[in-house]
Amino acid sequence: MTPRERWLAILSGERPDRIPTDYWATDEVTRRLQREFGCPDKEAVYTKLNIDGLYHVDVPRKFPGHPDFPGADMWGVQKKLVDYGSGTYEESASHPLESVLTVEDVHRYPWPSPDDVDFEAVKHSLRKAPAYRMVRCGEFEPFLTYCAMRGMELSFMDLLAEPDIADAILGHLFDYHYRLNERLFELGKGQIDIMYIAEDLGAQSGLLMGLDQIERYILPNQKKMADLARSYGIHIFYHTDGSARDVIPRLLDVTGIEILNPIQWRCPGMEREGLVRDFGKRVIFHGAVDNQQTLPFGTADDVRAEVLDNIRIFSGARWICAPCHNLQPVTPTANIVAMYETICEYGTL
Amino acid sequence: MNPLLEKIALCVERGKVNMKSPYPPDLKGQEGADELAKRALDEGLSAKSILSEGLMVGMQKIGVKFRDNKVFVPDVLMAAKAMNAAMEHLKPYFASGEVQRKGTIIMGTVKGDLHDIGKKLVSMIFEGGGWEVIDLGVDVPAEKFLKALQERPTAAVGMSALLTTTMINMESIVREIKKTYPHVKVMVGGAPLTQDFAVKIGADAYSPDPQGALDYLNATLAA
Numbered sequence: 162m163t164p165r166e167r168w169l170a171i172l173s174g175e176r177p178d179r180i181p182t183d184y185w186a187t188d189e190v191t192r193r194l195q196r197e198f199g200c201p202d203k204e205a206v207y208t209k210l211n212i213d214g215l216y217h218v219d220v221p222r223k224f225p226g227h228p229d230f231p232g233a234d235m236w237g238v239q240k241k242l243v244d245y246g247s248g249t250y251e252e253s254a255s256h257p258l259e260s261v262l263t264v265e266d267v268h269r270y271p272w273p274s275p276d277d278v279d280f281e282a283v284k285h286s287l288r289k290a291p292a293y294r295m296v297r298c299g300e301f302e303p304f305l306t307y308c309a310m311r312g313m314e315l316s317f318m319d320l321l322a323e324p325d326i327a328d329a330i331l332g333h334l335f336d337y338h339y340r341l342n343e344r345l346f347e348l349g350k351g352q353i354d355i356m357y358i359a360e361d362l363g364a365q366s367g368l369l370m371g372l373d374q375i376e377r378y379i380l381p382n383q384k385k386m387a388d389l390a391r392s393y394g395i396h397i398f399y400h401t402d403g404s405a406r407d408v409i410p411r412l413l414d415v416t417g418i419e420i421l422n423p424i425q426w427r428c429p430g431m432e433r434e435g436l437v438r439d440f441g442k443r444v445i446f447h448g449a450v451d452n453q454q455t456l457p458f459g460t461a462d463d464v465r466a467e468v469l470d471n472i473r474i475f476s477g478a479r480w481i482c483a484p485c486h487n488l489q490p491v492t493p494t495a496n497i498v499a500m501y502e503t504i505c506e507y508g509t510l
Numbered sequence: 511m512n513p514l515l516e517k518i519a520l521c522v523e524r525g526k527v528n529m530k531s532p533y534p535p536d537l538k539g540q541e542g543a544d545e546l547a548k549r550a551l552d553e554g555l556s557a558k559s560i561l562s563e564g565l566m567v568g569m570q571k572i573g574v575k576f577r578d579n580k581v582f583v584p585d586v587l588m589a590a591k592a593m594n595a596a597m598e599h600l601k602p603y604f605a606s607g608e609v610q611r612k613g614t615i616i617m618g619t620v621k622g623d624l625h626d627i628g629k630k631l632v633s634m635i636f637e638g639g640g641w642e643v644i645d646l647g648v649d650v651p652a653e654k655f656l657k658a659l660q661e662r663p664t665a666a667v668g669m670s671a672l673l674t675t676t677m678i679n680m681e682s683i684v685r686e687i688k689k690t691y692p693h694v695k696v697m698v699g700g701a702p703l704t705q706d707f708a709v710k711i712g713a714d715a716y717s718p719d720p721q722g723a724l725d726y727l728n729a730t731l732a733a
Binding site: 241243244245246247248252313314317318320321322364365366367368369370371374403452453454457458489490491492 | 525531532533534579581582583584585587588591621622623624626627630649673674675676678679701702704718719
């Protein structure tokens, strides 16, 4: 089977030839693997490690950043590169909606438009998609952008104290993504397999916000976005970090997710056996190779043992093997190799 | 207990900041922690009782509910906002020494890590538990912790990391602190951390939630 056939088989409830695999990593890790394996590109790493990774369609804009805010991203948020020793990551350094006091202020903000997307480049990227890879296009994670634009503390307090402002900001973010995704889906009709809907609703040991806030602010827009994707025959991949068990029934019933990532099984409530028992018939589990302890700080044998555990625990359900979030430079190459090798050796179905 | 102090505690727990604040909807138009603290002082209640029988009671309740997953990040932030509004009125009493805190804790997210909110939530719970917090912010190197300790050698230190790539920076920071200040208690926390890791790097305490860290401070260090 090709990587795409494996994903499509598992999505339609059929049995692939082996457990599919996926890859999430920082650029530093990908560059290191390329160097160590003598691979010219990421695709060659995928081939070497038998990774059934997705093909990401590029959705570039016609110009970088935001016309009104030099040095900022498309939302008007200034970014800062932070050096953590073995690599760098980008963090928000300004919050353009921080001082917004009224709904009118929100409407007056220079929001980006989907018209600024370079759809010719999207077409080109779609044409380049290899037939053997799942094609991923379309994203929706509005509260993450909300936090970047408004600052995290105010964003969370808005949900309680400023519902009108929260509705207004989320409304603009939804409109942008809905209009953009509609054009992307139309452009890629019949070519796009999967879209990403995400919102980090879990912290390490419980939800970040209450179920009533999730119900009020998060789920209705997710459902509309998922309905749009479904109307084009596109599958729904969902990401939430952390301990999110309490919201899974609603993600299934309202949003209608098909794949749930990343299954941080060390978090309370995310124990694999319980998830398989309660949701195994309705959702595909994606991830589940621990990226807080096992992959970064365990041995290759620890990784093998965990993958074998997963094969056993998920045997009555559907599982796509991947690290729980981006592999970081602290993870030894031997551990990464062990994860994929174990699937190839023992993950035949 | 004095009904005014009970009301202050309730306003903190419910996140009712001031009369203007529309949240929570069922207390709309009523006095919040801000006005009530001022009124309590005007009526002759001591700043100490407002802190310990009002603000700390409210924050203790929210801290326990947060630990038990009964309330979430937005609720804690609103509670802290209400506490801070009342605390403004107590500032002169802290400055004059009339009201003493239990001690001081120096907080920071470690070098290479810009994640602020977890450390802030813990700081809020500490302040609400009667501790003075000196927040060094994010991306804090060992030198900055040491400089703060130079000014407050009896303080404890709390440090946070969200990433596996930055939690390993904690080890050298703890070592540096312990080299100069062997008796200073160092607490660590953050999503990927564990008790084993805390022990391995020589930290004195770890807690998966802010209330547990406060319990540790109260049990081992309270003046």
